[in-house]
Amino acid sequence: DRTFHILLLPGDGVGPEVTAEARALLEAVGPAVGARFVFNEGLIGGAAIDAYGTPLRDEEIDAALASDAVFLGAVGGPAWDNLRGEARPESGLLRLRKALGLFANLRPVRVFDALVDASPLKPQIARGADLLVVRELTGGLYFGRPSERRTDEAGRRAIDTLPYTDHEIERIVDLAFRLARQRRRKVTSIDKANVLATSQLWREVATEVGERYPDVTLEHMLVDAGSMRLIARPRDFDVLVTENLFGDILSDEAGVLAGSLGMLPSASLHGEPPTRPGTVAPMFGLYEPVHGSAPDIAGQGLANPLGAILSVSMMLRFSFGLADAADAIEAAVEDALAAGYRTRDIGGTATTAELGAQVRERA
Amino acid sequence: DRTFHILLLPGDGVGPEVTAEARALLEAVGPAVGARFVFNEGLIGGAAIDAYGTPLRDEEIDAALASDAVFLGAVGGPAWDNLRGEARPESGLLRLRKALGLFANLRPVRVFDALVDASPLKPQIARGADLLVVRELTGGLYFGRPSERRTDEAGRRAIDTLPYTDHEIERIVDLAFRLARQRRRKVTSIDKANVLATSQLWREVATEVGERYPDVTLEHMLVDAGSMRLIARPRDFDVLVTENLFGDILSDEAGVLAGSLGMLPSASLHGEPPTRPGTVAPMFGLYEPVHGSAPDIAGQGLANPLGAILSVSMMLRFSFGLADAADAIEAAVEDALAAGYRTRDIGGTATTAELGAQVRERA
Ligand SMILES: CC(C)[C@H](C(=O)O)[C@@H](O)C(=O)O
Ligand SMILES: CC(C)[C@H](C(=O)O)[C@@H](O)C(=O)O
Numbered sequence: 001d002r003t004f005h006i007l008l009l010p011g012d013g014v015g016p017e018v019t020a021e022a023r024a025l026l027e028a029v030g031p032a033v034g035a036r037f038v039f040n041e042g043l044i045g046g047a048a049i050d051a052y053g054t055p056l057r058d059e060e061i062d063a064a065l066a067s068d069a070v071f072l073g074a075v076g077g078p079a080w081d082n083l084r085g086e087a088r089p090e091s092g093l094l095r096l097r098k099a100l101g102l103f104a105n106l107r108p109v110r111v112f113d114a115l116v117d118a119s120p121l122k123p124q125i126a127r128g129a130d131l132l133v134v135r136e137l138t139g140g141l142y143f144g145r146p147s148e149r150r151t152d153e154a155g156r157r158a159i160d161t162l163p164y165t166d167h168e169i170e171r172i173v174d175l176a177f178r179l180a181r182q183r184r185r186k187v188t189s190i191d192k193a194n195v196l197a198t199s200q201l202w203r204e205v206a207t208e209v210g211e212r213y214p215d216v217t218l219e220h221m222l223v224d225a226g227s228m229r230l231i232a233r234p235r236d237f238d239v240l241v242t243e244n245l246f247g248d249i250l251s252d253e254a255g256v257l258a259g260s261l262g263m264l265p266s267a268s269l270h271g272e273p274p275t276r277p278g279t280v281a282p283m284f285g286l287y288e289p290v291h292g293s294a295p296d297i298a299g300q301g302l303a304n305p306l307g308a309i310l311s312v313s314m315m316l317r318f319s320f321g322l323a324d325a326a327d328a329i330e331a332a333v334e335d336a337l338a339a340g341y342r343t344r345d346i347g348g349t350a351t352t353a354e355l356g357a358q359v360r361e362r363a
Numbered sequence: 364d365r366t367f368h369i370l371l372l373p374g375d376g377v378g379p380e381v382t383a384e385a386r387a388l389l390e391a392v393g394p395a396v397g398a399r400f401v402f403n404e405g406l407i408g409g410a411a412i413d414a415y416g417t418p419l420r421d422e423e424i425d426a427a428l429a430s431d432a433v434f435l436g437a438v439g440g441p442a443w444d445n446l447r448g449e450a451r452p453e454s455g456l457l458r459l460r461k462a463l464g465l466f467a468n469l470r471p472v473r474v475f476d477a478l479v480d481a482s483p484l485k486p487q488i489a490r491g492a493d494l495l496v497v498r499e500l501t502g503g504l505y506f507g508r509p510s511e512r513r514t515d516e517a518g519r520r521a522i523d524t525l526p527y528t529d530h531e532i533e534r535i536v537d538l539a540f541r542l543a544r545q546r547r548r549k550v551t552s553i554d555k556a557n558v559l560a561t562s563q564l565w566r567e568v569a570t571e572v573g574e575r576y577p578d579v580t581l582e583h584m585l586v587d588a589g590s591m592r593l594i595a596r597p598r599d600f601d602v603l604v605t606e607n608l609f610g611d612i613l614s615d616e617a618g619v620l621a622g623s624l625g626m627l628p629s630a631s632l633h634g635e636p637p638t639r640p641g642t643v644a645p646m647f648g649l650y651e652p653v654h655g656s657a658p659d660i661a662g663q664g665l666a667n668p669l670g671a672i673l674s675v676s677m678m679l680r681f682s683f684g685l686a687d688a689a690d691a692i693e694a695a696v697e698d699a700l701a702a703g704y705r706t707r708d709i710g711g712t713a714t715t716a717e718l719g720a721q722v723r724e725r726a
Contacts, residue, residue: 161525165519
């Protein structure tokens, strides 16, 4: 058996509940796929603030670097809302992204047939939507310096900085093209090239990368048009690729299509360009459900575990090279939904543990 | 009769067609409201590039400053797509916004009962949605310097700058509160305060302004959450206020609710703080439909004139102090829609001129 070491950071709120279901699923499928999953637990976010006075210790970064993948629950909550800057729970997550070089955030959004009614969109618009947002995660306004405020006689002022290099753009767009080859072979690159210098560079580099993939269609779209199109015609999209902050906004917007954030997984990847051009080699990654810590329902067994479960399915696919096992988990999720098992967010009464068990039985 | 001088900049594509209908409407309602509207025409965008080699001449800026309001159609089109930077049609619009100090962009989005079926959202979610996006229009990433690219041994890099002062934030948020007093008394301030220094300042100043309006509810929301909420629960919003680029994205996203961009008006305002605190005094403004130049349907009589017509209604309300006349136009639009008159974008067969005439008859 191959052994995979996973650093588990359950985090805050519903994080521990949903990651427990996904962990149980991995442990259940291990033997059948010839894999052993060894979990090492650490703290992040509010839980780490309470225990150690900081949202992320160097120890957890070292443990992440020594593992094959990181699995995270959620961070934050009202208990830490009065903290500022580096002291906030979220800053632990931002620091981890940067320390691990997780430049690529993948957020697939699928409208499952069984859940078309949970979408706020008309069924004829939502049905069959299946897209992947590829967001640049370690550049742009999130990490550009200066990012500071100042007060002088004239008053208070603040400034943030949006920098991008051709290298940063090239590697994320290239990954988007490689992923599109495994899907419907269309990449939509989103920018604001009619206003921003960084977006003009983005469009130029995206066009160059596109020339290496003649079998994939590249289209450019302005971010304002993209935010409309996601709602008006979501099926137009296959792979979207965009910079950090546009990706933050558009991936959450796209998430609404699925009816509940609770359904959505994510992967944040780091890796060298793969040796075989145009393929996606196993990459180091951090996996987490898209939903937040949902403190209002924490500890009540109401949270949807599917976002966490589909996140470990992405882990199998992108970090461990176990695509068949990943497919099996996705099929099990679809079966459990088709059989009518739902947590409250998608209109049902199943508990977190019940829905988790239903998926496990089918995987 | 009072005389109002309007600089008309029809622009490109469908701009001339839709502004013609709105102009005819103003001329028709003038006598009844004791007003005379005098139009002076100028060029902007591609039309100005073709005639003068620049998307906006100083002459048009001077004419705008000498008028009581500016009425614009749309700018841009494929004929000018290969132009870059200051030479682009859009840069004429950006230059005009800055030269006229139009710091406040107002974009109301209403889902008319007669058009619920044109919305991509389920009727039970879209029905009754009625919100106003108030976007800061002369600051932030659109005008921050440096905004440039550079090439050295390490490669190509680009940078944009996002600056805000307390004064810029204060005046736009204050306007949002004054507008909320004329509506349902709720302001949602949108930022990314968990990441950006400018957003932290934004939130601080918005909170201070809110203290001056104890009768209006203020809520803060992160931009990623806002982009979800607009689709999942659009009726939660009354007035949204946000910075320039977030406003660009969210106002277009919100526009989708209405079923067609062709329905949507906008106002871009400049003015001193009004003498009576908490009221909205007449302000100088530029009015334009939200839709673009739509070159694919230009000259065919297919464009929806309601965005332009509702824009002149905003002109009457915000620049000329003729709120009753504005109400009458909005009622006429609603009547025409209820009577079944629609252009193609909202599922009908009426021409631009026919729908314009139907509104005129009812105003
Ligand atoms: C918590 C926050 C800093 C984070 C982000 O903006 O990246 C979150 O919204 C996300 O998308 O993972
Ligand atoms: C044309 C473009 C520069 C403009 C903007 O981004 O402000 C447009 O999208 C708008 O919203 O008026």
